[in-house]
Amino acid sequence: MVKEEKTQSARSRNNVRRRPQRNRRSGISSKGNPKEQAARLEGRAPARTYAIRAREEASSTDVITGTFSLHDTKVITLIDPESTHSYICMKLVSSMSMPIKSIEFVIKVSNPLGKSVLVDKVCEDCPLMIRGHYFKANLMLLPFDEFDIILGTDWLTTHDVTVNCGKKYIELRCENGDTLHVESDEQDRSLVVICHMMGQRYVRKGCEAYLAFVVNAKETELKIRSVSIVCDHPDVFPEELPGLPPVREVEFGIELAPSTVPISITPYRMAPTELKELKAQLQDLTDKGFARLSCSPWGAPVLFVKKKDGSMRLYINYRQLNKATMKNKYPLPRIDGLFDQLRGATVFSKIDLRSGYYQLRVKDSDVPKTAFRTRYGHYEFLVMPFDLTNAPVVFMDLMNRIFLPYLDKFVVVFIDDILIYSRDESEHAEHLRTVLQILRENQLYAKFRKSEFWLKEVGFKDVKFEWTEKCQQSFEKLKAMLTEAPILVQPELGKEFLIYSDASLNGLGCILMQEGKVIAYASRQLKPHEKNYLTHDLELAAIMTLSDDDSILAKLRARPMFLQEIYEAQKDRVCVSRDDKLIRKVLSEAHSGCLSVHPGSTKMYNDLRKWYWGTSMKKDISEFVSRCLICQQVKAEHQVPSVDRLTKSAHFIHVRVDYSLDKLANLYISEIVRLHGVSLSIISDRDPRFKSRFWKKLQEELGTKLNFSTAFHPQIDGQSERLIQVL
Known part of the structure; x- marks a missing residue:
């Protein structure tokens, strides 16, 4: 104001x-x-x-x-x-x-x-x-x-x-x-322009004057010949990849799930600028030999993703192919595990491979699977594309094989990035020369513009820092804590460890140290009964560290044969842990094995309990049988029950599925009519054999009335249906 x-x-x-x-x-x-x-x-x-x-x-x-x-x-x-x-x-x-x-x-x-x-x-x-x-x-x-x-x-x-x-x-x-x-800003931040005479007047009055001029602040581009050791290996840093990579020990393959059919997706629509960029990149890929025209039944669509520098990156949508691909379980290294190897290093060099994936061939049998469809034709890759699911782990496998003798000694590799670390510059020169020689022998090429050499510290790209007032306060607090308390260090094997323990009226504590440096802290509060200990007893408690086995030891003292009783009750049965995959495997073998032939849940439980034990085993068996399609369709063995509605007596006649109607009629005469005489009426379902003209004529001659149950209404013949459930 x-x-x-x-x-x-x-x-x-x-x-x-x-x-x-x-x-x-x-x-x-x-x-x-x-x-x-x-x-x-x-x-x-x-x-x-x-x-x-x-x-x-x-x-x-x-x-x-x-x-x-x-x-x-x-x-x-x-x-x-x-x-x-x-x-x-x-x-x-x-x-x-x-x-x-x-x-x-x-x-x-x-x-x-x-x-x-x-x-x-x-x-x-x-x-x-x-x-x-x-x-x-x-x-x-x-x-x-x-x-x-x-x-x-x-x-x-x-x-x-x-x-x-x-x-x-x-x-x-x-x-x-x-x-x-x-x-408020106290200083004047605006630019004031004065004439030459006024400037001379200020100088005569005693004001300080400075000469300022504008210089070109653009950094001179670093050349290969100006970097020590690197200048002896210029062929490792070409401007472009020379062409198709050589045949290597590791080749990229695409193993598909069984019964997978070729996947082909219609190309996406593109803007005119994207079509122009697509045509240029396709020409570049074919000129270098990385891609070629294809007649494959496979085909993935392509699109463009804008990079941070404004350029366009060709992205091939292999998502459907990746879903059908068997995943390679080769492990990628943990980032925190890689950092542990840098202890004591003072000199670093970073090497970034030039289009690393393009330096690895695809197996000839799997080349058609990499096909992609564009406005300008159908193409397939001869080198490993960037967008396939197993590409990182396969390239990691190649790099580990190449640098295996030097890993965790002076080389750290993460996919296509190589970090060389050394304790001093003379040692680093030998390490850097060794790595560059390995790249030359294996015809692997790096990008000089993205590589850095002879560094005193290593930075991380794409990390954005937003410094606020809270960040500054936390930083000041962290500095105070670091200067007032010992800093934890990594342990070194082969050196002596010391444990310092102490006790107070509130808790126990100890420190693990090595050569005067703190490795770890440990502490716990006193238990209620420990608070009554004398001072020397607390000191002894601080020296000894025991796990909480008191409850188990108490049972063993009260029942000396407790473990023997557990062993005898087990009866050589295997305890199945709550592992869903393991439980499904045991149940599957017991249910559909060559000797079991889909038993019911009760019989399956009685059989399994002789050899296995597990929590909620009966429930798991019941749910497993209820999801079996064959059990739901067949349900019971092929038996024909006949129930006498007067005496409730039942006859079980073993028959085959392929028995003819004449054979079934003979069984009826010999097993039912022979023992009980001719029936007045018979209630049956609407099976085609019961409704055939032969069966109707036979019962008509015997004087038996045929009654059929209504479709989807089994309650009419409830006695037979109930007996079938028992069977």
Whole structure:
């Protein structure tokens, strides 16, 4: 805020066009600026903002300025509580190509010199950042040079900003509830241009003068010939791969799941720019011999993914092929395990292979499976593509075989990245020469531009740091803890370990050390009965570390033959753990083996309990049998039960599925009629044999009435159905 009595400040007023208001007075005072009188006559209520000069007023006691970040650009900002709106310099908007939107109303900005500007454009939701926190602002375009941005009452109200003009600071409320304290910039950040004569006058007065000039800050590109050891192996760092790689010990294969049929997907639609890029990349792949035209029944679609540098990466959608591919279980190294090998190293070199996957051939029998379909034809890869599921582990296998004698000695390999580490520079020279010689012998090529040599520390790419106030506080706290407490170190095998133990009235603790360095800490609280120990007993408890076996030992003391009883109760049965895969295997062999022939759940349980034991075994068997399709279809053995409805007696007649109707009729006469005489009526289901003309004629001659159950209504012949369930 600027006081009105500061005449050297260029003061401007905003007049927002609104609905005219009724004047309570009949006359208008002659005092005041004519422009203001005209504004009152027109019924416009003036809204004021103050534009001041940064180089003259930034050090004033009632002016607050600060530096914000807008789209990664530092902007000098004025905090003006008396301005109704917020503004941004038009030159800054044009230089940053920010999106501009027109507003429904027009603001007239004027100054005491009579100049006025109509403002009708705004940049909405501009992300102003300070100390890692974002604050959005709607900034109207205004031509001024002293500042980049003026933040008025609208922005201060939206973000609940507290302004202290006396101490020249503001307090911002962040989205997470924190309060951000920002003090005003004390130094003049604006560029002031003076003439030669004025400069001489300042020098004569004793002011210090410096000569500043602009230099080309572009770093000189590093050449291979300027790097020690690397200059002796220029053939390892070609600009392009020489062509198809040689036949290696490891080749990339695609093993498919059984009964997999060829997969072919329609090509995706592409934009004209993508088609142009596709044509160029296809030509490059065929010229180098990495791909060729194909007649394969397989075919995956292609698309493009934009890289960070703006270039387009060809991506082949092998997702369906990857689903049908048997996964290679070759292990990839753990990142934390690789870091453990770097202990004591002071010199490093990183080598990145050039298109590493393209330096490994695909098996001839699997080349058709890599086919992909494009607008310009059907192609297949002769080298390993980037998008297949087993590509990383196969390439890891190749690199491990090549560098096996030197792994964890001075080489760490992760897929196509090689890290060489040494204790000193003389040792590193030999290590680097060995690795480059191995690459030369195996015709593996690296990319010099992405490789780094003779480093004192190794960085990580694509890691973005956002440093906030909380981060700084945590960092300060961490520094204090590291300087006040011993730092844990990695143990070294072959050296002596020392354990220091101690006890207090609250707990026990110990430290594992090696050569005066802390390896690990251990502690625990005292148990209730241990709190009654004497001091020397607590010291002894701190020396001895025992596992919690008291409950087991107590049972053994009370029942000396307890373990023998457990062994005898087991009866040589195998205890099956709760491993779903193991349980399914045991149940499958017991249910559908050559000797079991799909028994029911009860019989299967009685058989298995003789040899196995497991928790909820009966439930597992019952669920397994209920999911067996054969058991649901067959259910019982092929027996024909006959039930006498008077005496409830039943006859079980063994028959074959392929028995003819004549054979069944003879069995009926010999087994039923012979013993009980001719039946008055027979209830049966609607089997075709029971409804045949032969069977009907036979029963008609015997004087037996045939009754058939209704379809899907087994309750009619409930006695037979119930007996079948028992069988």
